[in-house]
Amino acid sequence: MQVRLWVPNLTGENARSFEDAAAGIDGVTAVDTWKGKAEIAVLKTDAIPSIVAALRKAGFEIRTDDDAAIEAPPARAAQAADGVHHVYVDGMTCRSCEITIERKFKRVRGVRHADADAARGVVKIVCEDGCVPDVGALRAALKGHEYSVRGLGAADDPMASAEKPSFMRLVGLFALVLLLGSLLSKLGLFGRQAEVGATIGVAAALVLGLVAGTSSCIAVSGGLLLSSAAKFRERYGGLSAVGRMRPVFMFVAGRTLSYGILGGVIGAVGKAFTPSPLVTGALIVAAAAFMLIMGLDMLKIAPPWLKSILPRMPKSLSHRIMDAEGKEHPVMPALLGAGTFFLPCGFTQSLQLYALTTGSFMKGALVLGAFALGTAPALLTLGWASSSLKGNAGKLFFQFSGALVVVLGLWNIQNGFTVAGYPLALPDLSPASGAVAAGADAGANLPKVVNGKQVITMDVGGPNGPYYPDVLTVKAGTPVRWEINGVNVAGCISYLQSRQLGVGLSLKQGPNVAEFTPPTPGSYVFSCSMGMYRGTINVVS
Amino acid sequence: MTTTLKITGMHCASCKTLIEDVCGDVKGVRSASVDPKTGLAVIEHDDALDPAALVNEIRGLGDYGAAIV
Numbered sequence: 001m002q003v004r005l006w007v008p009n010l011t012g013e014n015a016r017s018f019e020d021a022a023a024g025i026d027g028v029t030a031v032d033t034w035k036g037k038a039e040i041a042v043l044k045t046d047a048i049p050s051i052v053a054a055l056r057k058a059g060f061e062i063r064t065d066d067d068a069a070i071e072a073p074p075a076r077a078a079q080a081a082d083g084v085h086h087v088y089v090d091g092m093t094c095r096s097c098e099i100t101i102e103r104k105f106k107r108v109r110g111v112r113h114a115d116a117d118a119a120r121g122v123v124k125i126v127c128e129d130g131c132v133p134d135v136g137a138l139r140a141a142l143k144g145h146e147y148s149v150r151g152l153g154a155a156d157d158p159m160a161s162a163e164k165p166s167f168m169r170l171v172g173l174f175a176l177v178l179l180l181g182s183l184l185s186k187l188g189l190f191g192r193q194a195e196v197g198a199t200i201g202v203a204a205a206l207v208l209g210l211v212a213g214t215s216s217c218i219a220v221s222g223g224l225l226l227s228s229a230a231k232f233r234e235r236y237g238g239l240s241a242v243g244r245m246r247p248v249f250m251f252v253a254g255r256t257l258s259y260g261i262l263g264g265v266i267g268a269v270g271k272a273f274t275p276s277p278l279v280t281g282a283l284i285v286a287a288a289a290f291m292l293i294m295g296l297d298m299l300k301i302a303p304p305w306l307k308s309i310l311p312r313m314p315k316s317l318s319h320r321i322m323d324a325e326g327k328e329h330p331v332m333p334a335l336l337g338a339g340t341f342f343l344p345c346g347f348t349q350s351l352q353l354y355a356l357t358t359g360s361f362m363k364g365a366l367v368l369g370a371f372a373l374g375t376a377p378a379l380l381t382l383g384w385a386s387s388s389l390k391g392n393a394g395k396l397f398f399q400f401s402g403a404l405v406v407v408l409g410l411w412n413i414q415n416g417f418t419v420a421g422y423p424l425a426l427p428d429l430s431p432a433s434g435a436v437a438a439g440a441d442a443g444a445n446l447p448k449v450v451n452g453k454q455v456i457t458m459d460v461g462g463p464n465g466p467y468y469p470d471v472l473t474v475k476a477g478t479p480v481r482w483e484i485n486g487v488n489v490a491g492c493i494s495y496l497q498s499r500q501l502g503v504g505l506s507l508k509q510g511p512n513v514a515e516f517t518p519p520t521p522g523s524y525v526f527s528c529s530m531g532m533y534r535g536t537i538n539v540v541s
Numbered sequence: 542m543t544t545t546l547k548i549t550g551m552h553c554a555s556c557k558t559l560i561e562d563v564c565g566d567v568k569g570v571r572s573a574s575v576d577p578k579t580g581l582a583v584i585e586h587d588d589a590l591d592p593a594a595l596v597n598e599i600r601g602l603g604d605y606g607a608a609i610v
Contacts, residue, residue, distance in 0.1 A: 023601050030597040096555040
């Protein structure tokens with residue numbers, strides 16, 4: 001028979017939990033809900049009082065058309081003491097997974113209510129009388145299914161409570177990131193360059209690291225750190241502050257170690273690690289794509305298929321490791337930190353060049369190791385902020401980092417393609433943009449020819465911008481003599497490259513010369529070694 | 542007795558698991574097996590159990606349709 005119940009606090013949001021609660025009660029065969037009322041099908045009329053009692057216990061106000069018939073015991077007063085916990089579960093893909101897990105968890109002792117969210121991989125559990133659900137019991141409940149319980153997270157974890165931000169909020173976040181970015185670049189923070197003289201001590205390298213920590217160099221490493229720490233925290237949201245900082249420490253330790261060791265190798269071998277622009281570009285793009293996806297994920301706007309293209313540990317392996325230790329392998333952030341050695345940054349490149357000249361393992365190791373150590377405070381602060389801010393501040397910081405990582409990702413994808421010789425026609429995100437272009441009629445003014453060579457001149461690092469002029473025009477087929485005046489060459493700008501034109505040279509202060517013969521007409525991009533600063537050579541017929 | 546239900550709306554292996562699980566919890570059901578490809582659920586249960594209760598149970602999940610074949 002059908003029974004109508006009046007449920008004043010039944011809304012669209014909690015309808016599902018009402019249905020779940022009602023369906024779990026003995027004697028109920030069907031449930032239907034509307035706003036403020038519900039209809040349930042019951043096997044026998046005399047089951048109604050216990051049903052009403054059970055629904056009241058689940059937190060719903062229940063009245064029926066005939067209240068006298070269901071004199072139920074009063075709802076327990078202990079509800080306020082019930083604890084809300086977030087459990088992280090791997091392997092949920094759809095609505096049926098959610099229901100399956102909710103059903104399984106509700107049978108675990110002490111669990112009054114479970115609410116699974118497959119998209120976020122989180123199950124919210126309401127535990128009776130402030131009890132803490134036993135992770136072992138939860139795991140046992142899902143035994144034989146394709147799911148794995150990672151562990152409990154903090155209820156006030158911004159990660160767990162972060163909802164998908166509204167469109168306006170997203171717009172605001174990105175506007176804030178871009179505004180801050182352009183403001184800082186106007187203040188010359190991103191343009192800051194490293195001056196590496198003929199000799200440099202360990203202390204100087206340390207100071208250089210401190211400086212680099214506030215420069216554009218943090219863009220790549222910091223972005224990687226933020227996103228990997230976020231991922232780590234989301235997956236293994238431990239409760240202790242130390243536990244949360246662990247991936248950050250691992251990242252910084254891995255980075256310092258790899259800089260030390262590889263710096264030493266460079267010193268000993270006397271050969272700098274300079275992969276071809278194509279490889280460097282691919283590395284930057286790969287790191288940037290990782291950041292982009294992670295950033296979108298942090299903002300909760302990454303579609304599931306996008307996340308699935310991120311490399312993952314094989315399931316059997318991750319199961320084995322997690323079952324053994326209950327947490328992720330700690331080496332992951334350390335490896336990521338170590339890998340930052342290969343990500344180009346003006347500071348590290350000039351230090352690598354210096355290590356090259358030392359000819360000794362110890363000196364090279366000390367200088368680069370000290371540099372990496374110098375960048376540690378900035379990275380640790382970033383990591384600390386991302387892992388310990390809670391509540392609204394944490395949520396805001398988290399979403400801001402997400403937007404920041406997305407912007408950095410986009411910017412670095414552009415840089416990577418430029419380095420590889422395939423510049424993208426994206427709106428220019430580079431803080432160096434705004435350099436004066438060389439006149440609109442540049443195409444008409446071909447350079448004069450001296451000794452059979454077209455002579456073009458350009459200032460690097462001068463007051464008019466990184467490259468001045470940054471648009472040059474030459475005629476196809478005739479050799480070009482490119483006279484480059486190094487006004488202030490330091491950092492990544494000290495290397496000029498264009499893969500398509502076959503140009504790649506380290507610039508010195510004062511006059512430099514590059515020679516090439518422009519092939520077919522077209523527009524060719526040249527850039528610094530990071531791809532951050534760019535210029536164009538137009539080849540006309 | 543054995544009841545065969547035609548279930549619509551299943552899209553993955555979890556649906557199969559879920560429906561088998563839900564049916565298995567109904568009093569009087571001895572075994573339930575769902576083939577997600579054909580959409581057929583074969584349920585063995587006591588004669589006292591009204592198959593309509595199974596249909597209600599599955600429909601109650603919200604996403605599925607169920608009909609006795």
